[in-house]
Amino acid sequence: MIRAAAEKTAQRIVQPRAAKIDAAGEFPWDLVEALGKQGYLSLLLPESYGGTDGDVTSFCIVVEEFAKVCGSSSLLILSQGLGTLPILLGGNPSQKDVYFTEISEKNRLAAFALREPEGELEPSSIKTMAEKEGNGYLINGRKGFVTHGGLAKFYSVFAATQPERGAEGISVFVVEEGTPGLLFGKKEEKIGMRGSVTADVIFEDCRIPQENRLGDEGEGWKIARDTMTMSRPVIGAQAVGIAQGALDFAVRYANERTQFGKPISSFQAIQFMISDMATHLEAARALVYKAASEIDGKRKDTEKLSAISKYFASEIAMKVTTDAVQILGGYGYMKEYPVERMMRDVKVTQIYEEANQIQRWVVAQELLKG
Ligand SMILES: Cc1cc2nc3c(=O)[nH]c(=O)nc-3n(C[C@H](O)[C@H](O)[C@H](O)COP(=O)(O)OP(=O)(O)OC[C@H]3O[C@@H](n4cnc5c(N)ncnc54)[C@H](O)[C@@H]3O)c2cc1C
Structure with a gap:
């Protein structure tokens, strides 16, 4: 239900605006109103404070669906969750009452x-x-x-x-x-x-x-680490969503574009690229939702899996979006088509919330600590 609702809103409200949002480089305040009304800006807040009581899995699902059509809009939802997580993890009831009520009632960022x-x-x-x-x-x-x-x-x-x-x-x-x-x-x-x-x-x-x-006093570092453990799979979901949008577009294009009198999708070189993109993407998606479900299940030692999911998904997504540009040939390099935007948008998923080199370091530290 959550996926179907998010997909519908993303396709109806965001997709038609995505190219313009990127070209103008302007923050879409009107989307804050529209998405806020539907609860996407208070996803993680408890129902008692006007939120939707979402968990990490539902957060991933929503961000993935928005990312398929518009990276910037998915980042709006992701950053809102990231900004509210420290309050959720460390806030007392009266702080939650003040901040969360204002966020959910007035769509504050x-x-x-x-x-x-x-x-x-x-x-x-x-x-x-x-x-x-x-x-x-x-x-x-x-x-x-x-x-x-x-x-x-x-x-x-x-x-x-x-x-x-x-x-x-x-x-x-x-x-x-x-x-x-x-x-x-x-x-x-x-x-x-x-x-x-x-x-x-x-x-x-x-x-x-x-x-x-x-x-x-002194609890801030733990709250920061716990926040990032919860939000890294969501960055993974964002990467998967952007890459899925690029793959879907590349498949449609490959069926339409003809060379040597045939659609380019009839060439095995293109078919194998598409198969690899889909295979790697499914593996990344499975990892993201495994990490999310372990965090939601309050399993121990989820920091490692969280880092693995963000690292793997963002690396795969970078490759998939770059290959999507390749499948479109010269048109892939043009702003007329959305895949170059997707390739630019996805790059940051390898960088933010600590670059992927650091994610690998986190994983190694966990494995080697004895
Ligand atoms: C679009 C965007 C939005 C952002 N939003 C936020 C936000 O809302 N809140 C926030 O707090 N931050 C935010 N950031 C910051 C982001 O989290 C950092 O940029 C990111 O963690 C990388 O840190 P850095 O830029 O200092 O790079 P550095 O840490 O300087 O890294 C530079 C390079 O060195 C590598 N490196 C560093 N240390 C090591 C090491 N020990 N071993 C091996 N390699 C290493 C890195 O992997 C990277 O390749 C955002 C960044 C961007 C680009």
Whole structure:
């Protein structure tokens, strides 16, 4: 039911807009309203706060269906989930009441602010500081490449409260739009996902009350890791969705395009490419939904499978979209057809939430820890 509903909305509302969203490079505010009304921006929120009580599997399904037609729109849904996960994992009932009610009733956007210009892989690389000051905190620092930077109402911000304590010295706070000292960098010009806004988020003596801290002091790093364990399969689903859109288009094209007096789909070279694309894509999809179901089932040690699913799916999707461009020949390279957009959009799935080299490192660490 979830897949059928998401597919219908994606095909009806988003697909006709996808090429224009990419060409204009503008954030589609009208889609925020339309998708918010249907609950896609409050997918993970409990029903008691106006959400749809979705799990990681349903999150993957929805993102996959939107990604088939428009990477940027799927990123809108994905980033909203990513921004709300730290509140879901670390927030107390009154915080959830305030933030989630506003998100579900007013379609407010959320953002996840972890990465820093010097990196985000080690707790010691977090230079954004949150110093205790009276009944609250004073935040100073800079977060880089934040999706929904400058657009979101709520930012889940990871900052050092006791830098000397490493992972236990990181805490997470919700900083609300309009807080004095909350500033934004320029909108980044990207090669893909051009309908999504990416910008630095800057804190200059930004004061927030203690009530905005999620969980206890020192719990931020764990919340960040748990958030990414839940969201990496969703990036895998996004990659699978974009690649499926490209494969479907390439198959239609191969049946229509003639060379040597026959459709190019009659050539075995093209048939084998299509078979390999479909085979690899099915394997990636199976891995994504296996990771999602293990996380939903609250199995232990899901970080490894989560990393594997994102790594494998995004690598496969990059290859499938590139092969789709190849099947279209010269037209694949032209903006007139959607496969070049899909190839540009999918690239970032190999990079964000830690690049694939790091996913492999996560897997190796888990396997080798004895
Ligand atoms: C479109 C977009 C949206 C984003 N949205 C968000 C967001 O909403 N919130 C947020 O917090 N961040 C966001 N990011 C940031 C993103 O998560 C980071 O860019 C990503 O994790 C990579 O970090 P980096 O850019 O610092 O690259 P680096 O870590 O500098 O990596 C550069 C290269 O070095 C490799 N590398 C690094 N360390 C190692 C190592 N130990 N061993 C082997 N290879 C290594 C990497 O794999 C990569 O190939 C976004 C980025 C993009 C592009």
